[in-house]
Amino acid sequence: MPNQPNAFDTHDHSHCTTDGLARAEGILALRKQRLTPVRRQTLQILLAEHRALGAYEVLDKLAEAGFGKQPPVAYRALEFLVEHGLAHKVRRLNAFAACMHPETDHAPVFLICRGCNALAETAAEPVRAALDAAAHAAGFTVERTSIEALGLCPKCKVAA
Amino acid sequence: MPNQPNAFDTHDHSHCTTDGLARAEGILALRKQRLTPVRRQTLQILLAEHRALGAYEVLDKLAEAGFGKQPPVAYRALEFLVEHGLAHKVRRLNAFAACMHPETDHAPVFLICRGCNALAETAAEPVRAALDAAAHAAGFTVERTSIEALGLCPKCKVAA
DNA sequence: GTATTTTAGGTTATAGCATAACATAAGCCG
DNA sequence: CGGCTTATGTTATGCTATAACCTAAAATAC
Numbered sequence: 001m002p003n004q005p006n007a008f009d010t011h012d013h014s015h016c017t018t019d020g021l022a023r024a025e026g027i028l029a030l031r032k033q034r035l036t037p038v039r040r041q042t043l044q045i046l047l048a049e050h051r052a053l054g055a056y057e058v059l060d061k062l063a064e065a066g067f068g069k070q071p072p073v074a075y076r077a078l079e080f081l082v083e084h085g086l087a088h089k090v091r092r093l094n095a096f097a098a099c100m101h102p103e104t105d106h107a108p109v110f111l112i113c114r115g116c117n118a119l120a121e122t123a124a125e126p127v128r129a130a131l132d133a134a135a136h137a138a139g140f141t142v143e144r145t146s147i148e149a150l151g152l153c154p155k156c157k158v159a160a
Numbered sequence: 161m162p163n164q165p166n167a168f169d170t171h172d173h174s175h176c177t178t179d180g181l182a183r184a185e186g187i188l189a190l191r192k193q194r195l196t197p198v199r200r201q202t203l204q205i206l207l208a209e210h211r212a213l214g215a216y217e218v219l220d221k222l223a224e225a226g227f228g229k230q231p232p233v234a235y236r237a238l239e240f241l242v243e244h245g246l247a248h249k250v251r252r253l254n255a256f257a258a259c260m261h262p263e264t265d266h267a268p269v270f271l272i273c274r275g276c277n278a279l280a281e282t283a284a285e286p287v288r289a290a291l292d293a294a295a296h297a298a299g300f301t302v303e304r305t306s307i308e309a310l311g312l313c314p315k316c317k318v319a320a
Numbered sequence: 321g322t323a324t325t326t327t328a329g330g331t332t333a334t335a336g337c338a339t340a341a342c343a344t345a346a347g348c349c350g
Numbered sequence: 351c352g353g354c355t356t357a358t359g360t361t362a363t364g365c366t367a368t369a370a371c372c373t374a375a376a377a378t379a380c
Contacts, residue, residue: 006298008298008299008300034347034356034357036346036356036357036358038357038358039357054336054337055336055337055338056336056337067358067359068358068359068360069359070359070360070361071337071338071339072338072339072340072358072359072360073358073359073360075337075338075339076357076358080357091251091252091306091308092251092306094336094337094338094366109291109294111295111298111300111302113300114303120298120300122294122295122297122298122300123294123297124294126290126293126294127287127290127291127294129290130286130287130289130290131269131287131307131309133286134269134282134283134284134286134287135271135282135309135311137282137283138166138168138271138280138282138314139168139313139314139317140168140271140273140280140282140309140311140312140313140314141311141312141317142271142309142310142311143274143309143310143311143312144309144310144311145307145308145309145310146251146252146306146307146308147287147291147305147306147307147308148251148305148306148307149291149295149300149302149303149304149305150302150303150304150305151295151300151301151302151303151304152300152301152303153299153300154298154299154300157299157301194327194328194376196327196328196329198328198329199328214365214366215365215366215367216365216366227329227330228329228330228331229330230330230331230332231366231367231368232329232330232331232367232368232369233329233330233331235366235367235368236328236329237329240328254337254365254366254367
């Protein structure tokens with residue numbers, strides 16, 4: 001995993017958005033997929049915050065930006081982004097978040113702060129390995145995973 | 161974890177229900193909580209199958225058994241069971257399943273078969289440890305986890 | 321053993337999350 | 351440019367979940 005700041009660190013957030021969009025363009029170009037206006041705007045909305053947004057929250061922002069205001073508008077864009085690893089669904093929250101390292105890691109591990117709703121992705125490999133081992137012992141073949149932890153980020157821990 | 165059969169093994173399933181109910185009674189007695197008729201029936205419904213059931217599916221079965229047929233009837237019973245570790249919510253499926261080892265393991269790891277919908281709980285400790293380590297590196301304190309894998313169980317793998 | 325408090329169950333209503341199905345428009349390619 | 355494919359817009363609906371209020375049953379206090 002590249003050494004990017006995680007959501008809990010103070011960082012120059014303007015890079016998150018610009019980098020994210022640039023990387024998305026690169027990835028989609030390779031796959032001959034189009035980053036259409038709605039998709040681009042949707043990704044930008046997710047990249048703007050290090051937290052998960054509900055589909056209807058995204059939809060409202062899309063509507064403000066002049067796109068359609070019916071649920072499928074948001075769900076389709078989100079589905080596309082998830083499919084291409086540019087965003088993830090956070091199942092615990094029924095919400096979506098931009099992927100912070102779309103090139104490298106398609107088995108995300110989420111840390112969800114219940115204090116400030118910040119969301120960080122963290123090193124998946126050791127966790128994935130442990131899960132694969134446990135699954136293998138049961139004769140089970142893992143295809144997709146959701147690994148999420150709810151708790152307190154460093155800042156909220158201090159505040160508490 | 162006691163050496164019980166997991167969902168993917170062939171086993172005498174009648175024990176699952178009777179044992180599950182007996183253990184629930186023991187656990188709740190210690191906590192001075194009541195296993196009322198709806199709660200008991202709900203647990204029994206979940207224990208009857210090694211898969212996750214949607215709340216409305218549980219509700220239908222409760223209604224058949226003579227209990228109320230409004231959503232809160234099912235949700236309240238399910239919430240109670242989850243709270244006391246007798247059932248779990250499977251977030252990937254928005255559904256509920258009986259806990260297979262309610263005394264010992266309150267951080268379940270689920271293996272969900274996409275072929276037959278069977279659901280197994282597996283050894284949580286190593287996975288939990290890896291997750292805790294990753295979280296700790298980010299300064300994050302884990303309070304609750306959801307760890308779920310989607311894939312193929314041994315039988316469905318052969319069938320495929 | 322009856323009154324009081326607490327806990328649980330029932331019901332109505334509504335909120336929040338998600339998708340099916342169909343119509344229109346925009347890019348792609350012969 | 352005509353037909354194909356992909357994407358967007360819209361209507362309608364289904365599934366998941368909870369708030370709020372009322373009644374009943376159990377625990378506890380007297």
